[in-house]
Amino acid sequence: MFGGLVSVVQAFGLYVASQDLEERIIDDTLTAELQDFAARRSRNPRSLPEMTATIRAYVMPIQGSASVPAEVAALAPGRHQLMLDGTLFRAAVAVQDTERFAVLYNETQVSQREQGLLALLVGGVFVMIGLSAVAGFWVSGRVIAPVTDLVRRVAKLHLQAKPESLAQYYPWDEIRELAQDFDDYLTRLNAFIERERAFTADVSHELRTPLAILNGAAEVLLSDPKLPPTCRHRVTRMARAAEEMSEITAALLVLAREEGTQAARSVSCEVETVLEEVVDKLREPLQAKPIELKLNIQAKPKLAVERAVLAMVIGNLLRNAFAYTDRGEIRVNLEAGSLTVTDTGIGIEAEKLPRVFERYYASQHSRGSGIGLSLVKRICDRYGWSITIESEPGHGTTTKLEF
Numbered sequence: 001m002f003g004g005l006v007s008v009v010q011a012f013g014l015y016v017a018s019q020d021l022e023e024r025i026i027d028d029t030l031t032a033e034l035q036d037f038a039a040r041r042s043r044n045p046r047s048l049p050e051m052t053a054t055i056r057a058y059v060m061p062i063q064g065s066a067s068v069p070a071e072v073a074a075l076a077p078g079r080h081q082l083m084l085d086g087t088l089f090r091a092a093v094a095v096q097d098t099e100r101f102a103v104l105y106n107e108t109q110v111s112q113r114e115q116g117l118l119a120l121l122v123g124g125v126f127v128m129i130g131l132s133a134v135a136g137f138w139v140s141g142r143v144i145a146p147v148t149d150l151v152r153r154v155a156k157l158h159l160q161a162k163p164e165s166l167a168q169y170y171p172w173d174e175i176r177e178l179a180q181d182f183d184d185y186l187t188r189l190n191a192f193i194e195r196e197r198a199f200t201a202d203v204s205h206e207l208r209t210p211l212a213i214l215n216g217a218a219e220v221l222l223s224d225p226k227l228p229p230t231c232r233h234r235v236t237r238m239a240r241a242a243e244e245m246s247e248i249t250a251a252l253l254v255l256a257r258e259e260g261t262q263a264a265r266s267v268s269c270e271v272e273t274v275l276e277e278v279v280d281k282l283r284e285p286l287q288a289k290p291i292e293l294k295l296n297i298q299a300k301p302k303l304a305v306e307r308a309v310l311a312m313v314i315g316n317l318l319r320n321a322f323a324y325t326d327r328g329e330i331r332v333n334l335e336a337g338s339l340t341v342t343d344t345g346i347g348i349e350a351e352k353l354p355r356v357f358e359r360y361y362a363s364q365h366s367r368g369s370g371i372g373l374s375l376v377k378r379i380c381d382r383y384g385w386s387i388t389i390e391s392e393p394g395h396g397t398t399t400k401l402e403f
Contacts, residue, residue, distance in 0.1 A: 003128055004125070007132070014117075022113075030079075033092075034094050038094065042096075058101070058102040062095065062100055072104070078092075078093060089105060089106060091105075150170070211246045214239075247311055247315075251308040255378070269302065271303060271310065271334060272300045272334060278318060286330075289326060291329060292329040294330070295334075296332065298336075299335050301335075304383075313401065321397070324346050330342070338403065340401070341400075346393070357374055385402060386401075387399065387401050
């Protein structure tokens with residue numbers, strides 16, 4: 001486009017300059033012929049006007065008439081353009097003594113030359129546009145080639161302990177700086193991932209061992225028939241908390257793994273079984289409130305998800321319903337593609353609904369830390385599920401999880 005624009009401007013300038021030059025040459029020629037004709041008439045009044053293929057001269061008395069074309073006789077002193085016998089002429093008219101002189105220049109050849117020049121310039125413009133396009137694509141390809149190569153190499157990068165340096169392939173300063181930035185970022189990213197992997201391994205080892213000890217100790221205490229009822233109740237709560245912590249740890253470790261692994265895709269989990277297990281764990285706490293838990297299983301879907309992760313999602317939804325319901329009922333409905341939890345609790349204000357999935361968000365009526373629902377939303381995003389909440393203050397809340 002730039003080459004075409006430059007060629008158009010140049011062609012226009014050449015054409016205008018050519019026209020102006022031709023006009024100046026014709027005017028100079030007419031002036032010289034007019035002066036020469038007037039000088040010859042002053043020396044010899046009977047001198048005949050010049051009549052050639054290019055120049056025509058006429059002499060007319062100031063008063064009276066002469067045998068000249070009417071178009072010429074009507075011209076006033078000065079420069080003119082006129083058509084005579086179908087031919088375009090440039091005319092110069094001057095008055096000397098008692099006579100008026102007119103000299104005409106035939107512009108036919110000039111017009112033909114201008115048309116030829118115009119055709120040449122137009123052709124040159126198109127040739128220049130074509131050459132500019134070819135050169136532009138070639139130059140831009142050469143300029144962009146290192147960037148394209150860098151993009152290709154970045155796309156092939158994999159997270160590994162020692163990433164290959166990209167800057168070594170690019171001697172050019174600008175591309176080398178960009179590649180060096182990629183190298184630095186990839187190095188930091190790999191270091192971060194290594195720390196995350198180390199942390200995940202530490203959590204897996206350091207937390208599971210004490211939790212197993214807690215569970216074992218709780219089982220030993222609960223097996224003692226001499227344990228007082230009050231202590232037995234407390235130990236039962238401790239055992240349940242330890243078991244929940246084990247499940248949460250397992251679920252968090254699953255979420256810490258890289259998505260799309262073969263192990264994650266090969267897991268199959270029965271939603272009904274997990275739901276019933278979670279409900280059984282919550283029935284004892286529910287006895288502390290006048291709440292009726294209704295479980296309606298209409299289908300038995302299976303999901304490619306770890307049991308601990310699904311148990312965490314269902315457990316959070318049911319515990320939220322229990323925490324914000326003081327009396328009434330909690331209905332759990334399991335269908336082929338969804339799980340719905342409906343309660344008759346205090347409900348959620350409409351302006352606060354969009355923020356319930358934000359991490360650490362807690363309203364004035366909140367009875368938790370604000371992590372449960374944000375964790376549920378993260379799990380849903382991980383597995384491609386959707387979760388929606390509808391609520392009416394004072395009448396309850398309905399949470400629907402669509403698989």
